[in-house]
Amino acid sequence: MLHTLKVRSREREELVEFTDAVQQKLTDSGEQQGIVVLYVQHTTAALTVNENADPDVPRDMLHLLRTLIPQHGMGFQHGEENSDAHIKASMLGSSVTIPFADGKLLLGRWQGIFLCEFDGGRERQVIMMLR
């Protein structure tokens, strides 16, 4: 099963949760057990799994990443002034792999799936494949 999910960001840096869209596509597929692979087709955005209960968690994460990897003042050569976004994207990674059983994502109690936007706001494409 292959789908393209669209995830919309509003800010330059933002963590956008889209767990429900993934579970819905999984339910629609009727598949019972396997892995979900999510893959972002962009070089200034990433995917991660983290806490979705307290919005301060994604906020603190963006704050820390911005402190370690600021957009300006690091001597970056790339002309588009988004080297910081490329680096953050590789640090968090272009894909997540999540097992499922009985048709449900095997997420822990506090886990949600996030698009990590580092050069938005934009509409981003995430490939979803079941194996």
Added chain:
Amino acid sequence: MLHTLKVRSREREELVEFTDAVQQKLTDSGEQQGIVVLYVQHTTAALTVNENADPDVPRDMLHLLRTLIPQHGMGFQHGEENSDAHIKASMLGSSVTIPFADGKLLLGRWQGIFLCEFDGGRERQVIMMLR
């Protein structure tokens, strides 16, 4: 094949190797070729593959992460005082995927599989699935 492995940490921050448990489950399954997906169901722990020969390697890794992402003094808003753990978890990632052939994990000579504990000690759950 779907299993839940329990991995126990003792310290707040610790890399706990569990390669042998993964290879044992793989051997028990009788499967010969494919991928092992390991997935941690927590938001303040991660999984990684790195050197398991010299214990100074995991120690240096935790030391560096603590230097870059200290628990206190960064202006974190999340009330549980473990934002550092959430961020380290996303940086290292919630899953690892390792190919196997002839019933053996295709690890390099110096590679071991580690649970990365950032808010322990606790018992952590790792989902293991073969594909």
Added chain:
Amino acid sequence: MLHTLKVRSREREELVEFTDAVQQKLTDSGEQQGIVVLYVQHTTAALTVNENADPDVPRDMLHLLRTLIPQHGMGFQHGEENSDAHIKASMLGSSVTIPFADGKLLLGRWQGIFLCEFDGGRERQVIMMLR
């Protein structure tokens, strides 16, 4: 389908693109839809997907990683003086997973697959498996 790709680095730190070799093996396999898992069998190298158009992007990434995680002066204990390389390797990760359809890697327009060398130059082994 299981292959070992050889990727050669020349510098201590270098991002070496090998997208074409992966697509060629995929084409040779005749497989139409699934996932490619790439896995590096080393503890001082990693794999990532990022922009392959402007060579300043990988250069900026190595520069930033070197700034955050210098080889010397951090109090590392590991005797081989390459703790920085081990840490960078875990931060970027030992594997990438990329979906394919119609026999083509579903990479975004600007995406390439890179070996991230942190303790070269060397010949590195990358396992490639299709599922």
